[in-house]
Amino acid sequence: MKPSFCLFIMPTSLFSLLLLCNLIAFSNSFSSSTQPRCNDDDRSYLLQFKEGFVIDNSIYGCDPSAPSKIESWKLFHGESSDCCSWDGVECDEETNHVISLDLSSSCIFGSIKSNSGLFHLLQLRRLNLAYNDFNFSQIPEQVGHLLRLTHLNLSSSRFSGEIPDEISNLSSLISLDLSDNNDLRLHKLSLRGLVQNLTHLKALHLSSVDILSRVPDLLANFSALQSLQLDQCELQGEFPTGIFQLPELKMLDISGNSDLKASLPDFQKGSPLKSMSLSEVKFRSQSFFDWKS
Ligand SMILES: *[C@@H]1O[C@H](CO)[C@@H](O)[C@H](O)[C@H]1NC(C)=O
Ligand SMILES: *[C@@H]1O[C@H](CO)[C@@H](O)[C@H](O)[C@H]1NC(C)=O
Ligand SMILES: *[C@@H]1O[C@H](CO)[C@@H](O)[C@H](O)[C@H]1NC(C)=O
Ligand SMILES: *[C@@H]1O[C@H](CO)[C@@H](O)[C@H](O)[C@H]1NC(C)=O
Numbered sequence: 655m656k657p658s659f660c661l662f663i664m665p666t667s668l669f670s671l672l673l674l675c676n677l678i679a680f681s682n683s684f685s686s687s688t689q690p691r692c693n694d695d696d697r698s699y700l701l702q703f704k705e706g707f708v709i710d711n712s713i714y715g716c717d718p719s720a721p722s723k724i725e726s727w728k729l730f731h732g733e734s735s736d737c738c739s740w741d742g743v744e745c746d747e748e749t750n751h752v753i754s755l756d757l758s759s760s761c762i763f764g765s766i767k768s769n770s771g772l773f774h775l776l777q778l779r780r781l782n783l784a785y786n787d788f789n790f791s792q793i794p795e796q797v798g799h800l801l802r803l804t805h806l807n808l809s810s811s812r813f814s815g816e817i818p819d820e821i822s823n824l825s826s827l828i829s830l831d832l833s834d835n836n837d838l839r840l841h842k843l844s845l846r847g848l849v850q851n852l853t854h855l856k857a858l859h860l861s862s863v864d865i866l867s868r869v870p871d872l873l874a875n876f877s878a879l880q881s882l883q884l885d886q887c888e889l890q891g892e893f894p895t896g897i898f899q900l901p902e903l904k905m906l907d908i909s910g911n912s913d914l915k916a917s918l919p920d921f922q923k924g925s926p927l928k929s930m931s932l933s934e935v936k937f938r939s940q941s942f943f944d945w946k947s
């Protein structure tokens with residue numbers, strides 16, 4: 655980071671500043687080659703998380719021509735290494751704690767144990783495990799311990815069973831994607847129970863989760879919502895009309911819910927909606943067709 659800061663000031667600075675910059679850059683590269691930035695505990699939590707899986711190049715979403723990101727996670731000759739430079743890992747600049755894990759399409763096969771090191775990474779803000787194969791296991795409830803999460807993406811990764819209640823506690827979430835898993839259900843908690851405290855959501859993607867309940871009116875109060883994907887969810891009852899008028903909503907997909915009823919509002923010019931999928935939804939009025947023509 656510092657060297658680029660130097661590049662920025664160089665054009666306006668004197669020769670002495672340039673020298674200073676070189677010194678900073680030098681000491682920076684020197685320290686990073688001798689001392690791993692990575693927090694020691696986080697490094698062992700990551701390695702313990704990795705141990706629970708096998709790498710299988712034949713699973714859906716895996717790119718066999720690219721090495722799995724998680725394969726770069728190792729110690730060199732038993733020495734500690736910098737986990738902040740491992741593929742898919744991002745650390746905080748100041749605390750050196752792991753704050754982001756992107757292991758999407760990493761050819762991971764297996765299930766996440768309830769005592770996995772993952773759930774000790776309490777500074778984690780982004781977690782993406784999409785396009786792996788978690789072998790029809792349940793989403794571990796311990797994911798609800800990661801209270802700093804702003805982004806949680808477990809889409810297309812072969813989770814099944816009930817979505818754990820604990821996800822409803824992740825009130826910092828901006829983006830939640832649990833779509834396109836196998837037989838993932840939201841029967842116990844209901845959609846209302848899941849989202850009532852997730853009021854900062856910008857993206858809520860639950861495509862093909864078996865929800866089997868109403869869309870709660872309170873979603874029409876989620877003023878930050880930009881993308882809502884609830885297609886193939888067995889939704890019931892009446893879709894809250896206010897959702898169509900959310901001030902930031904660009905993308906709405908509620909298609910494939912044949913028991914869902916909806917009526918469209920009068921769309922104002924300047925509505926941010928860019929894409930709407932409504933097939934199979936039952937409409938009360940003709941306004942949709944008025945609007946289209
Ligand atoms: C996948 O699930 C099956 C059935 O529960 C189990 O026998 C098998 O050991 C699991 N494989 C892995 C890698 O977890
Ligand atoms: C949510 O968090 C609160 C406070 O930390 C805790 O008491 C409660 O048990 C949690 N609920 C779930 C479903 O995890
Ligand atoms: C909702 O989130 C707030 C923090 O944003 C927290 O204090 C409160 O306990 C949460 N309520 C429930 C029911 O989880
Ligand atoms: C979840 O991750 C997948 C794979 O990286 C990506 O295609 C998808 O857009 C992500 N979902 C959200 C809501 O960002």
Ligand SMILES: *[C@@H]1O[C@H](CO)[C@@H](O)[C@H](O)[C@H]1NC(C)=O
Nearest residue numbers: 870871872873874875876894
């Ligand atoms: C939505 O917000 C308004 C204004 O804050 C409030 O009066 C109303 O009860 C909320 N609706 C729901 C369903 O929570």
